[in-house]
Each structure stands twice: as structure tokens, then as C-alpha cells.
Amino acid sequence: MQRYSGFGLFKHAFSHHENWQRMWRNPTPKPVYDVIIVGGGGHGLATAYYLAKEFGIKNVAVIEKGWLGGGNTARNTTIVRSNYLWDESAHLYEHAMKLWEGLSQDLNYNVMFSQRGVYNLCHTLQDMRDSERRVSANRLNGVDGELLDAKQVAEEIPYLDCSKNTRYPVMGSTVQRRGGVARHDAVAWGYARAADALGVDLLQQTEVIGFRKENGVCIGVETTKGFIGGKRVGVVTAGNSGHMAGLAGFRLPLESHPLQALVSEPIKPIIDSVIMSNAVHGYISQSDKGDLVIGAGIDGYNGYGQRGSYGTIEHTLQAIVEMFPVLSRVRMNRQWGGIVDTSPDACPIISKTPVPNLFFNCGWGTGGFKATPGSGHVFAASLAKGEMHPLAKPFSMDRFHTGALIDEHGAAAVAH
């Protein structure tokens, strides 16, 4: 792999940047792989990378129907945090957080992970109780977290309206200072480049149209480019997981919904951290390019259209202007929608399936981006060993039958 560095840029400038290598190959599919990953988004690419790097399994294919990182990796609001309430979630997301810290160096690709702090505002007494509970749990789980009062919030977040004039005055906030944002596309590309360098075949423009089974056991995938054999198959297709499960012959407890987001025109720095409010229902950060990156909740109906309803955008901007009245004259440049696979307890499914040798990693809902390294790592471990990684075990599909849900809905943690 051609190593990236500031010096390299300097050197390449003299050859007019004509000698940069491809970041990944366009390989011809092999007949059979040790592991096939279906879905070339961030989670899938991370899985492939860790399989090759950590578990020595390099005969791996990632099969992507479109272009790498073209799903929710390309369409999210890039927030990274690990301050989840329940132990199972906190451990998983904190595992990811630790991998984020050092990811650029590990991949030799600057994913611009910016630990600028994530604030979750409190507007009611119950918000305060829930936040105390979450911060308390976070700290005892080894996840950093602080609970701020209204005065501290006003000091730390300029231009946030902390007056009593708002509909739901700010009473306080949690902050995870290690949380922040990252450059979403770079995460996919960095993993892709590093996985490719370790021998992983990235097969773009190849769509999986079926799973081949022998005696009920998965032995590979049917694709638009023919059959590709795989000793183990891991499906990481986010919003399309339900569709894939259908091809494999079972159902998932998932619904795919549109999740919309929007950006402003690029402006000079004004929002220096990530600010989220569940009660007022909006969140905001500012990209390095200067765009305010804004989102809110999902649209209520099932949808694969990568678009949602205008009313959601209105509500989101009402929330933003309510929180930051100074932004009223800033303008919205662009909106878009992703397809998020929501589970009943707002937690992912990382699981074996009714089909032996077929594994699914899905149901990340609105919060998948932040988990990318952790999700990839534990899924790789599970695929490598054929047994679920301890951090993944609580996220088995079985929980929807036994009732052992990990209900992040009921908790104060915002599911973004």
C-alpha cells in the first residue's frame, strides 16, 4: 500500500500528482471465498478489514451492489459517541470509540475524527433524572460523561438560547467530551483501501440476488455476476437487510424508514461541538467545510425511497431555530434521506440466523455510523470463529423471542 503522509503530498506535487496509485483494485471474483461480506458500506468494509488484519482471514470478498460507502455511510450526520445507557450498548459503542481513537493512524487514512464533544440537552426535570442516570451508568461503565447545569451549558455552547423565553428552557446537559464527528466518506474509503491492501476483493456493481443453500446450510451467494461461493456469509446491508433476509427465507424484526438530514450553506465556524436535543427534537454540528449538519427523527412510514416528507424538515428546522435563534437567517442548502433499519428496541442485531453459516449485522437504525469500527470488529471476530463475540452476544435475534430487549427507547439516550 502506498503510504500517505504530508511528505508524500510534497513529493507527488513535483510529479503533478500523476503517480498516485489506485486506492483499491477492481478484481475479478474468485469462485470461492472464506468469508463473503454482503454490503460495502462502512460496517461491511470494516468487517473485511478486521477479518484480514486481526483474524488472518484474507480470502474475503465484499460484494456491493452500487459503489463503496454509498448507503447510510454516505448519508449520515457523522456523530460519534458512546454514552449509551444500557451496559450492553455502552460496552459495544465504547469498543467502537476506542477504535475510533487511532483509526486514522491504523488505516493510514485521515478520517478526521474530531473529538469536539457531544451535548445532549435536558429541558425537563425528567430529562435531568434520565441524564443523571445515563451519566452515572456511563461513568461506572468506563465511558466518560458529565452532567452540566444550565449555567455551564450557557458558558460552553455559545449562541444556544439558554434563556427562560424558549418553549422548553434548557435545564442542563450531558456532555461526552470524547464524542464528536468524523468524515463519513473517508471512513468507508479508508477501510476499503486498507482491506484491499490486505488482499480483500472489493466487488462493486455486483448485486446479491439470492443465497445458495446446501442441506439448509449457506454455501454462497447468487449475484448479478454469477454464483460466488463462501464458507461463511455475513450480511451488512442496513436498510436492505429485511429484503436480504427475505431472500434467505426468514424475517427480521426490522422496519426500514426514511431518515432525513440537511445541511446549510457553508459558513464560518459558529457551532463548535455536537448539540442534540431529544425534547425539542433536533441536532446540529458543523462540518469542517462549514456546513451546519442537521438532523432529527425518522419519518413514520416504511420507505426505501431515500427521501421523506417535508414536514419532518420543517419540524427539524423549527427545533434548530428554537435552540439557536441566531441561525434563522442562515440558509439550507440541501436535504437528503437515508434508509434506516429500525429495530423494536433501537439496538442492533448482530446474530446468527436460522440458516447456518449465514450471519446478519443490521438494525442499527439511526445510530450506525458511530459504531462502524466496533461493529466491524466484533462481526469479524464472530465470522472468523463461527461464534458470536461476547460483546455481540446480547444483540442476538433471540432476544425478540425471550423478551430480553436492550431498550434504548425507554432510556434517555438519543438514538442517533
Next chain:
Amino acid sequence: MLHIFCPHCGELRSEEEFHAKGQAHIPRPLDPAACSDAEWGDYLFFRDNPRGIHHELWVHAAGCRQYFNATRHTVTYEILETYKIGEKPRFTAAGGAEPQAVDQGVTA
């Protein structure tokens, strides 16, 4: 912003008046006690989530407050029909006629 024909009001109204309530035609088991944990879990949580024709429950929350079903395409978002609870859909994924605009007005 979807335009939804409320079969109770007999009018096309804007989505803001409605709430989507998930997949339709999932009856509560008549004898829950006879269900295994797995069957009960299926009833509670497992959904078809198709890419295409979807029968789904809506409520005219800011209107007549009545529930009804809609047959909607989850990719194009076209609503092929809406119908009252207890009625059968005219359009199904299994086929039948090529979906045509129904006589309820402009929905797509």
C-alpha cells in the same frame, strides 16, 4: 408530504393529519396463552418490511381519528388504495392487475 385519501372522511388530505402505524393485517392471536414465546415474539416484533407493495395501518389522527389501511409502494411512495379495517385490499404484491390510479383521486 404524502396525500392520503381517508376512506372514512372521503377526502384526500395531507400527511400531516395522519400517523403511520406499521404493517397492517397483523391480528392479535385469539388465544395468546397458546402461543409459544417465539410465536408471541413474531407477533410483537417481526414484520415483512417489503421493498414494494406494503399494506399498512394509518390513523387520521388530526381528522376523524379513525384507523384505516393503505396499500402503498415503499419505493415510489405511491398509494394504490386505502380501505377500511376489515376490508380486503384490491392490490397485492402477489399480482393481479397492474396497479392503476384508483378512483379516490390524485394520490401519486
Next chain:
Amino acid sequence: MSQVNRLATGGRVDRSQPVTFTFNGQTYQGFAGDTLAAALLANGVDIVGRSFKYSRPRGIVAAGAEEPNAVLQIGSTEAAQIPNVRATQQALYPGLVATSTNGWPSVNTDMMGILGKVGGKMMPPGFYYKTFMYPQNLWLTYEKYIRKAAGLGRSPTEVDPDSYDYMNQHCDVLVVGAGPAGLAAALAAARSGARVILADEQEEFGGSLLSTRETLDGQVASEWVDEVVAELAGMANVTLLPRSTVNGYHDHNFLTIHQRLTDHLGEVAPMGMARQRMHRVRAKRVVLATGAHERPLVYANNDVPGNMLADAVSTYVRRYGVAPGKQLVLSTNNDYAYRVVLDWLDAGLQVVAVADARSNPRGAWVEEARARGVRILTGSAVVEARGSKRVTGARICAIDVTALKVTSPGEVLDCDLIVSSGGYSPVVHLASHLGGKPTWREDILAFVPGDGLQKRECAGAVNGVFRLGDVLADGFEAGVKAAVEAGLSPVEGSLPATEARHEEPAIALFQVPHDKPTARAPKQFVDLQNDVTAAGIELATREGFESVEHVKRYTALGFGTDQGKLGNINGLAIAARSLGISIPQMGTTMFRPNYTPVTFGAIAGRHCGALFEPKRYTAMQSWHLQNGAEFEDVGQWKRPWYFPKAGEDLHAAVARECLAVRNAVGILDASTLGKIDIQGPDAREFLNRVYTNAWTKLDVGKARYGLMCKEDGMVFDDGVTACLADNHFLMTTTTGGAARVMEWLEIYHQTEWPELKVYFTSVTDHWATMTLSGPNSRKLLAEVTDIDLDKDAFPFMSWKEGQVGGVPARVFRISFTGELSYEVNVQADYALGVWEKIIAAGQKHGLTPYGTETMHVLRAEKGFIIVGQDTDGSVTPDDLNMGWCVGRTKPFSWIGWRGMNREDGLREDRKQLVGLKPIDPNQVLPEGAQLVFDPKQAIPMQMVGHVTSSYMSAALGYSFAMGVVKGGLKRIGERVFAPLVDGSVIEAEIVSSVFYDPKGERQNV
């Protein structure tokens, strides 16, 4: 300063109305009718900004929405700042204050420019992915500088003085764009009687007709515009919206229009006016007449000020009477571009030469130019612009378009303006907002709208129709068709005559070749706003970015505020060429709203501040205010939290209020509790199914507490329901859960059990509720009611009807405090009067008003739960030690019963609600604190539960709490620990959750 570039005559500006404005601190003058861009050009302002990455000087390129460079900051006061205003779309108004957004110390002498020149070589696309990685902890520092350099304008830091609104509109036909096609379409649709909305983004209707040299019926085209607009304005079925951009085309023919009501008048709206308005339009049919954007050619140094679009220069000359230069060179591949040459000559200015990539162009306009002595170099193109802060010359070479090679050394011609035209890109944005892919037409070298889900016609240039006569006819036909589709009868009409003219097709040319390879040639800009070059796109494809979305994301092509209106087609043509595929194979990126940016405030409308969400008050609000209540938000309600007396804080007030209830009597406004009136012969059966406990035997006149679960067996609401008559019940719910419960009852009734005859009516707002609680409550109530309050006549958990305070009332003898309590319900209209009478009568009984905080303490002392505080959606009735409230033998399998009996629901070590008594009676456990059995263990600790409610009890004299603890009900008497943030640990004993009056005697007296 004089307007050096203002022509002596011509244009639609009002020369009798000079308008003074400032740009970068300098005062200039323009005329009414100018855009800011026209006025800047009139004054000879070349440099309007510095580029984003390389800090290169940039000038105005276009005359409309596609302008990438003239993106300015407007505003004379802090609160009125408007970032990123496109000067080409901003009407000039007196006193306008504009500044450039980048450049230090000024845009003319920018120090960053030097850095850009040197460092630019090290900044290929994606350079930031390849560096700034070491050392790891420095990224936040690098980032700070990157952020500072990025971004265009700045947000105000004061609150917006303006207001915004929106309007819902319904129409038969919405016509988007009021150029020739749009006007014709609107005319056709309007004459058929259709309800028509005509929206156009510009200051006045007419589009290209306002500046074209072509005539209609032998007259200046704008005369026809005036006639049509006058006719439309006189029709009651037509709404005309100028300064209104249709910015989004959503599902089911819902479109949004951003109307700028006052932006042409000043930076702040005049008193009493909204600054901007969003029209939310549901249109039966839409006619998209959005026109086309001229595409520049991509050649070396094509970003130096003085490189402009051909059409834009025509517009400045003919519409604004401004000539942005003296000596013009045109580089083109098509006939239409020759109009600028003729316009320039008409203005008495010099055309240096035309470079036409075609070998033998013979169109009518070409011939006219030739006849007027213009030097036309065929088979040629401008390959490089000369000059640094302003064009000083153009290097024109012969080129081979097929091999994409320069074939002659060429010549450098002196000039101060290079205009280019590479053809026209139909404005397919709106047509593609629902995901419809545009289709490539090789004959016109452009993408046109593809099939979509939209009920619309496309007309004119957006449809790939460019001849004026054809455009008018296409527009009229589309208008007729739309009206017919909307259910109206077609009309016929005559359109004005246009000039017949020989035209020849264009030749495909996007990036002009250079003698050096792209990577070594001077920069050839594709996307000016994002400093994306042809070399950058080639590099991206070389590095493996092969999909159009990858190219876009890696290079930032089209990511600017112009969303690539000028650059995208050129960019994907270059990418396609590098990859050896065709343009349609390459495809376009997704088109998403907005077409042009929209003010946040306009989208938010009135729904901010006081109108963000409704505030709900009870009938006694005025009394609460007069008596100094502090309020708590509960759902949408504002509830009195506590009533502090002078000098009291929350704790002091609550302690006083609590003791008053325990020792005398208190009054609580409980009106916010949800109330649902349930009637019908099957009402009782219905209650049996939705509550966990049994309702069969509840007699008329009695009330009962009930728990409600979801199908998963988790508690979701609770409340007391009273039997008013055999077929008539009144259910109460939690304050926050009222709407949820109502919907819950309805969904089960309507979808699962429609055979049950039962009806639900929300009566929360109809009844006001005042709770009298405390040992003196009976004595007090007796003074204001005719109801017999004798403890046997009116026992605990029953209700009576009668008069209270002289009005009809229902009184419920139920208790949430553990004290003797009466909940008085009267019609909300009477409630304030009744409340005041009770208050007056209560003086001698020690009556004290109390708020929600005291209510919380008192109920917790009794171990009563609050759903949402002591529960969180993962708690069953058994977890709450409320098994007494579970009807295990009810015949019907009620909601929640099966769910709570799943494997996980039966675990013995589930978290269970218990009382917690801190060992130190003065320490109050924080609500939310996590609990452990072993406080000395290492992190991550094994947590066993958390504190849900915690208070200092004035009545008990010590602190107490409730919380959930794993297997807690079997651990009564054991210790738990709460390790706190400050490092301290609070130790507590697990006890029964009933702290006060455990036998329940006080409520039953």
C-alpha cells in the same frame, strides 16, 4: 464614483433612480432595477471574492442562480447579517451593504493567495485524507485552522429581527418559471379556467425574454411579456408569485415555493411584514418551465475575473445596460452564443474574435456576425486565459475535438473579457427530486428530465427545446395539457410570430484541450466555488473513484451553494472521458432539494419561540401566576411546580407544603391528568382487556386504580377509573400519557375488537380537577358542598355527584398522598371560581396550595409510582411489586399478560422496585444514581439498578428514595451503594417502598 461600465442607453433599469450601496467599505451607485451583480459590474468591480481552497481572485461569471463566485455577505447591522447571498439574485436597494466573504487583508491583495499559489500544488483533491494524521492528538489543532479557512459568509450572532410565515396553496396547475415557455403555459392553463400559480425566481416575469434580441410579432419581446402578465394579473383564477423560487418537488405533487417578500426592499423587512414566505403547494399538475443554464467551457485559467458566460453578458448588456468589459472574445461550440457577439456590437463595443470549435459553422447568427466583420476562428477554442486579477488576453488555438488535442501553436489576442458557451444544460433539478433519472440526449448534448413519479409536463428549454418559436408552442401545449389533466377543457390560442432562422447543431466540447497534459497545464476549473479542476477529476478516477458519486465526494464537485449548476455536466464529462465511458454511462448525481438555498427561518415559519409548540394551561392559571407559582413543563402543560413564599427555595417550599398536607390540608391543581369518558354496553369488558386488573365487579359509584401494559408486558400508563353508570366510566391517565392512551384505546377498539360497543371521548379539557388532601380536607370541603361527606356515606374509593362552590361537581374520594383526599371535578369554565371559594374557605383550616414537587414527595412516601419516572418501558407490574394489580385469572387474555410471561419476564433477578433508605439520613440520593452491591470493584462495575425517585421527607425527618434493584424484593434489609460523580459513595438500605403510614389508615378515615 462613476459607473464606468454603464452603457449610455438601454436596459430595463430606471436611470432616474440612482441607488447608493457599499461593497467592501466603498460606496458605489447603481440604478433601481439592478441586481447587486449588475451594479458591481457597472462600477467596474472585477474581484468579488477569493476562492475557497487556492484563494484565487474571482469575479462574476453568471447572471442568475448558477453564479458560483459572487456569494456575498449582506447586512449593515449584526442582527441583519445574511450570509452567502448570490449577488446575481439580489435586487439592489438603497443602503445595501455587501462584503466579500474571504480574502485578507482584502480581496484585491489577499495574503492567502500567495499561500494558495505555493501550497496549491500540495492540495490535490482529497489531500486532507492523506495528511494531518500525525501526531494523533494534533488533529483538533489542524482542524481549527482548516475550519477557519473554510466556509463562506458568517451567521449573525444576534437574534433575527424578522418573522416568516407559510401559506398552504392548492391549485390545478403550478407553472414553474415565467420565461417564454412558462408564460405561454400559464396563459393556456389560465384561459381554460384552471386555478393557476405562476412562480418565478426573478424580480420580474419574462425570463430570457427580458434580454433577448429576438422579437415577437416584430416587437421587442418584453412587450409581449407585459401583455401576458397584464392578462394573467387580471384573472381571478391566477396567483402570480414573483421573487419566488420553487425549491423542492416532493411526493404526491407537493411543492414548496420560497417567496422573498421584502429582500428587494432592504436587509430587514418593513414593519408589519414577513420577510419571506413558504408556499406549500399541492398541485394537480405542474408545468416545469425551468429553462436551461448555459455551460461554460473548461480551459486553462478560466477562473480569472473577466471570464464569463456568453448569455450572462448578453443579459448584463441588454437588461441592465452594463458592459462588463471593452474587448470581447467568445469561445463556443454552438450558434446561440453568437447572440452575445451581436449584442456587444450593438452596444458599440469591440469583438476581438470568436473561436468556434466547429469546422464550418453557417447558422444565421454566425453569418450575421461574420457579415458585421467579426473575425471567426473555426475549429478553434480559447485554450488559456491570460491575466491574474483580470483577463488581459486569450490564447486561441486550433483544436481537434475528437482527439481532444491542440493542433496549432495559436495566437494570443488582447482582450479584457472572455465569454464561453459550451451549450445548454436543462434545469432538470425539480424534475429529478423524486429520484427520476435524467436521460442524455446526444442530439442536443444535454440531460433532459426522465420519467418520474411527478404529475407534470416539462416545457421549453428544460425539455431540450431551444428555438424561441418552439419554446412558446411547447409551453402553450404543456399548459393546455396540464389543464386538461386537471379536469378542464382545452383552449386554443395564438402565439406571437417569431423570427425564422437557420440554426446548426453544436459539437460536443466540455474540457478544451491544452498543449500540456491536464495535470501539468494551468488549472482548468470545473467547479469554481469548490476549486475543483479537470486535473482533480482525472486524479480521482486514477485513484479508483469511478462512480459519479465517488468523484463528486472525493473532489467536492457540486458540493457548493450552487450545487454544481455550472460545473456538474462538465465534471462528469471529464470523468467519463478519463474512464473511457460515455456520459450517460457515467450518469448524474442525485438531485435533491433545494434548488437554491432557503432561509432556515422561512422553513420554520411562525413555529418558533412562543409558537414552537402550544402551551397548555389549566383554568386556574391566573391564580397560580398571582400566587407566585414556579412552573414545570409536563408534556405540553405548564404545571405549578411549587408555590414559594418570600425567601423560600424549592426545598423549603416543598417541606412546608408537605407538612401542610400531612398536618392540615393542601390543594393541588390536578386538571392536567388525562380524562377519557368511556361509554357503551361493552365498556366494562373493554376495561378488562386493556387494564391488568379486573373491572367486572366495580360497582356504580366506585373507583379503582388500574395499570396498563403494552403487549410486551411492560407498564405504560396508570390511573384511576370510576364507574359512573353501568355502561359509563371515566378513565384518568397520566398527564403526559393522555393522548397516547386515547390512541391506544382507539386502535384496539377499531382494529382488534370492533365488535365491542364502546365509545371514547377525551374530556381532559372539559373538567378541571382540584385535589383537597390532608386531615382537614373533609371539614373544608363540607363548607362548600352539599354532598354528604360522612365516611360511611362517602367511603374511600368512591365518588359522588353534587354541588361544590355552587356548581355541579363530581367528587372522587381517592388519594395519591395517603391522606384523606377528595378530588373535586367541575366544568372547566367554573373552575377558577370554585377554586377561589375553596381557597377562601380554607383559610381557617390551614389550606396550603401545593405543586407537583410536593405531590411527588407525598406519593413517594407512600410508595406510589409515577409511570415514566419509576418505570422506563422495561418494567412489568411484578417488577413494581404490584402483583396485586394483576388479574391472573381474568378470562380474556388482556393486553400485557402474555408478554409479561415470556422467558425474560419470569427471571428471578429482574430489577424490582424497592425503597432505599440512606444510612446517613441527611444524604439525598441523586435521582438517576446507579447502584452497585460492591462499591470497591474496578470499572466497568456491575450495576444492579438505579434510583428512580429520591427526596428529603419533612414528615419522616429523613431522606428516602425508591429505586430498582436486581432481585431487590428478596434483598430487603441488604445494603446497596451509589458511587457518585464526585467520588463519594452513598450507602443505603433496601427497604419496603412504603415509608409513611404503611397500613394505609390515614386515607381511610
